[in-house]
Amino acid sequence: MKRDPIYGLLAEFDTPTAIVQAAERTHEAGYRKIDAYSPFPIEELAEAIGFHRNGVAPVVLVGGILGCLTGYAMQWWISTVSYPVNVGGRPLHSWPAFVIVTFELTILFSVLAATFGMLALNGLPMPYHPVFNVPRFEFVTKDKFFLIVFSSDPKYDAVKTRAFLESLGPHSISEVPS
């Protein structure tokens, strides 16, 4: 299959309000394969492009449960099965003493899940991405806001989509080569 030489159309905006309104209108117009870029987190922007569930929390929950079970099981097995130390006849399965390491491993596994889960869900590290080909895009980490309609969107049409984006009043529009 021949790849579309155009990855998408990128429109540049100046303010957070403008990008959120533009994203809302693009989503209302029926475009679904869209994304928006901003120099800082804007809660409304993810909502505007129709992104409601980000899936990080379940990953962290699983990490935490795994950490908790690992921590407790490890201590139980070491203290009662593999290396039992009889201290004056006290119980080998001394659970109150195991609480702290269980807690610490719960936190450790959750933190690892949150960090690497977030990066993996975001598809990072990804040093190359087609949007970086647009020279103006370097301002996304400074003070500009961008909206992209990907060419893979079923409603995408080189002429009509450009006309639609222009109606949103952007600062400029560029084609993103793929």
Next chain:
Amino acid sequence: MATIQTPLEPKKAPVIEPGHSFASVTDKISSIVLKRPVTYGWVGGFLIAFLIVQVMLFAMGYLFIKGVGIWGVNIPIGWGFAIVNFVWWIGIGHAGTLISAILALLRQSWRNSINRFAEAMTLFAVACAGLFPVLHTGRPWLAYWLFPYPNTMNYWPQFRSPLVWDVFAVSTYATTSLLFWFIGLIPDLATLRDRSTNKFVKIVFGLLAMGWRGSARHWSRYETAYLLLAGLATPLVLSVHTVVSFDFAIGIVPGWHTTIFPPYFVAGAIYSGFAMVLVLAIPIRKFYDVGDFITERHLENSAMVMLATGLIVAYGYAFEAFMNWYGGNPYEGFLRWNRLHGPYAPWYLGLLFFNIILPQILWIRKFRTNPTWLFLISLDVLAGMWLERFIIVVVSLHRDFLTSSWGMYYPTRWDWAIFIGTLGMFSAAMFLFVRLLPMISIFEIRTLLPEAEVKHK
């Protein structure tokens, strides 16, 4: 969000000086890393710190050859400087996590200007702290024996020991601090990647930023992950100093065996940590001209946290003394007498003066907002908190139950060399940090600007 100032309300300094835009914030902070020439002051400061690191390395090398006998530790005082410094450093680290995690959960937006370097401070302080127990094991090259791993000796750690709990608490804390700090840096590393003109610098920041492009989907996951990390780091930081206090509280030595230790240790940790934040913030603010972002408000808020935690510490001291009397245990009673009248009495009185009496001048607003005074009081608190750990470790151990086992502790030049060496290591790392990475979180400052607000139709 225009707030109406009633005439009765005292006027508070803003979190950011007015007149900044997204672009000016970005340029101002990133130019410290990318454009600012290297000054003689920086080179001189870094070189001094670096020389002190060499002294530490020399002392550590000698320690590796000779063993811990070169230190002043001996029975009855087996813990000495190594544990005093460990607890002191790890306590300092706690303020960084408090600022970055707890204040984030409480939506204290003023923390956005100081969280980045406070987190760096945490990381370096934990690194300094981690050195001491490892060196104190006597055979530091076998420190990995502390971790549970299958081995041919058929041996496992003893999970009923607070010292093993400490290994888990501190290593989890170090990992979490590093990841939290790095996650916070990613968007700013992308900013530096896009702002730099030097190709090599661009590649380095580009690799570190991992291709961050500020996508709304990415930000959404990022914010959730950051919030969860803050939520996880909050109980963690409280647990770390609690576990450190268990190292003492689980023992039966008078002066250690007390239930007030966990809360009083945590408060003390935050107390010394905020003092270190101020010791770093005040010169950074002066020499790097970032008074726009680290305003009088930040200094005053930090001073108020210091005052509050200092009072909790004072309460801890008072109750420790009260329980020594009220408990009716003769050894506990003797401990109280010995602290006030024994050979270490000047140290104890110094501690009370440094930690409790002098910081009370922070009740006066003029001192809270004067950088010079704050700097001096912070140094005083750092010294006071170091003395506190000295009193807890050394004075408790030096006279326990039997008079025949009493002794005195005399730190040697090697004890001092390694302690001062870690101060050098910490400073050298901070010197490098302020020039190589954005010391103020650029993207979080952007969110504080009035123009960052989305206006609804």
